Amino acid sequence: MTDKMQVNLRQVAMEILYEVQKNNGLLHVVLSDALKKYQYLDKNERSFISRLVQGTEERKIELDYIIDSFSKTPVKKQKDVIRIILEMSVYQLKYMDSVPASAVCNEAVKLAVKKNFGTLRGFVNGVLRNIARNIDNIEYPDKSTNTDKYLSVKYSVPEELAGYFLKKFGDNETEEMFEAFNKDKSTYIRCNTKKTDIAGLTAALEAEGVTVTNEGIDKRIDYALKISGYDYLGGLKSFRDGLFFVQDISSMLASQGGFIKRDAYVIDVCAAPGGKSINAALMADIGHVSSRDISGRKVSLIKENAERLGIDNITYKVWDAVKKDEESVEKADVLICDLPCSGLGIIGRKPDIKYNVTYEKIKELALLQRKILSTVWEYVKKDGILIYSTCTVTPEENAENTEWLVNNYPFELIGKPEQIMPQDGTGDGFYIARLKRTE
Structure with a gap:
């Protein structure tokens, strides 16, 4: 095992950010992999890495703006390693009050030298000390004119x-x-009612030192909890024993409404990461769920999670949703269409999403959603239910596609679609429309 005294936390953070920014790694994946590697570190040390990485990526445009205000060499012309060291350091200066400015500057210089940029130590030191002196007096663009x-x-x-x-x-x-x-996001969990109930899960978590509450949970959901104060999920016996799985409240709401009966046959056409399939399997406890995704790796992860939970009424299929599955036509009591989207409702959890979304991308995704819907709608039985959902807030992907579906295929809306906004305080940004096949 590596000697923990040799681990430079800022270097670990810098290498994670380099993988994300330079090599297009997914922030949540790269960070998770790194934290598993350094699981032997103290909780506070791993929390420091997480906070620094997520905060730097979340605030990247602001951090670059501040750096450009004090550096003669623009951010775009800086070496990637130096730029990331500066971004991390400015984040600490502005948002991590517990870290002294002198320590921020000194550690940045040491890291630059360690990464073979010793010739730029004076540049790094000068820029950061200048920013540190002026960090509370940054001039931002004028809100009223621009x-x-x-x-x-x-x-x-x-x-x-x-x-x-x-x-x-x-x-x-x-x-x-x-x-x-940019606000801290809560962790919500779904009780595995096949193994325990809310009271039993609460007791198990509290016995492990986890803080448990139902604060902020939609009243329609009686099987969810909000947890905090734990080290990492894999360290909890209750998690390893399959008493719960992580799922945001907004995502849980997609299955609400009493449409998934105990004996229902459910098809989930774009199932990864699997929360809705598992949720449906718990509701249709004597029924069945066909969980599908285009990615074999993701299908394996869904299966692995379901097996941890002891759920055995799901079958798994690697399938591209734009290709018609003739065997599924008019078989589904409920069809879950949680389709690929721009993800703008979950920026708070995955801040790197926002740097890769353009208006053209939104339009492309809206067309892909229509292509999938035009294929899979036939899987729904007459009088069956189609649940259309996304984790975004754009009208093109949500309300406009729902209207298109109703206008072109034999479906009618059941009630009013739900557009949950990130600022509502009830979960991630999310859209849910429930429709009934009429003929």
Whole structure:
């Protein structure tokens, strides 16, 4: 085992960010893999790595703006390693009060030298000490004359995307949404009612020192809890024993409404990461769920999670949802269509998403969703239910696609679709429409 005294926490954070920014790694995957590697570190040390990595990525545009305000060499012309060291350091100066400015500057210089950029130690030191002296007096773009730029810098959202939000939602709602993106996110769990109940799960978690509450949970859901104060999930016996799985409240809501009966046959066409399939399997406890995804790796992960939970009424299939499965036509009592989307409702959990979304990408995804819906709608029996959901907030992917579905295929809406916004305080940004096949 590596000697923990030799682990440079800032170097670990820098290498994670390099993999994300330079090699297009997914933040949550790269960070999770690194934390598993360094699981032997103290909880506070791993928390420091997580906070520094997630915060730096979350605030990247703002951090680059601050660096450019004090550096003669623009961020875009800096070496990747140096840029990331500066970004991490400015994040610590602005958002981590417990770290002294002198320590931030000194550790940044040491890291630059360690990464073979000793010739730039003076540059790193000079820029950071200048920023440290002025960190409380940063001049941001003027909100009244350049709202797009102000919101982009203040909340680290690409300017094109900020403009899109302003056009669709207006100034106030857009800023409320951006503020919500940058707030700490809670961890919600779904009780595995096949093994225990809420009271039993609560007792098991509290016995392990976990803080448990039902605060902020939609009243329609009686099988969920909010947890905090734990070290890591894999360290909890209750997790290893399959008493619960992690799922956001918004995602749980997609299955609500009493449409999944105990003996239902459910098809989940784009099932990864698997929460909805597992949720449906617990509801249809004497029924069956066909869980499908285009990625074999993701299907394996769904199966692994279900096996940990002791759920045996799911079958798994690697399948591209745009290809018609003739064997599934008119077989489903409930069809779950939680389709690939822009993910703008979960920026708070996956901040790297926002740097890769453009208006063109939104339009492409909306068309892909229609392509999938035009294929899979036939899987629903007459009088069966189609649940259409996304983890985004764009009208193109949500309300407009629902309207298109109703206008082109034999479905009618059941009630009003739910558009959950990130700032609502009830979970991630999410859209849910429930439709009934009429003929």
